[in-house]
Amino acid sequence: MNRTLTYTAIFALIMAVVPATYANPTPQYSNFPYIISLGESPQGIRHWRILRHTLKIAVPQKSKAISQLIIEAPANIVLRESIDVFEQSGKKIAAKVSLQSKKATLEFAELATPGTAIVVEMKNVKKTAVTTGNKFYKISAIFADMNVELPIGVAQLRVID
Secondary structure (H helix, E strand, O other): OHHHHHHHHHHHHHHHHOOOEEOOOOOOOOOOOEEEEEEEEOOOOOOOOEEEEEEEEEEOOOOOOEEEEEEEOOOOEEOOOOEEEEEOOOOEEOEEEEEEOOEEEEEEEEEEOOOEEEEEEEEEEEEOOOOOOEEEEEEEEEEOOOOOEEEEEEEEEEOOO
16 A cells, blocks of 8 residues: 555656656757757646647758748647747748648748747647647658758647646
8 A cells, every 4th residue: 555655656746747748859960950849838738728839940050941841730739820930039930821721831931041940839729629648740841942841850749637
């Protein structure tokens, strides 16, 4: 009985410390863009229907510039056109947003240059059902002088029950 309570307390403590959202970046010395993080606001309230998701992507110094960013939402998430793009410094990046089903395509007026970080704020994101388990955003990019969509990675939105 005592051992069970101890293990339960340790498990509860670990779950309280683990962040609700995360993405695993590749090393910073990479020559390919990578996902820094994915955050949800308000956090930890799984019954809320309207949320804001913030995605951060690094464009390393040795990478090519990005002309378009494609974000594919999880099954129970509906993206809206209220998506803003910023540099990490806070300067707004002009981007044309187009939505098709679960995909949002952000076409930049000026290329996202190497050595910067892109912050994508997806406002008024709607959940169609209560979120349980882990949900994944699939992120792809189209680089300057290329016409091919290349996957950057997957950002995991973790939901703690």
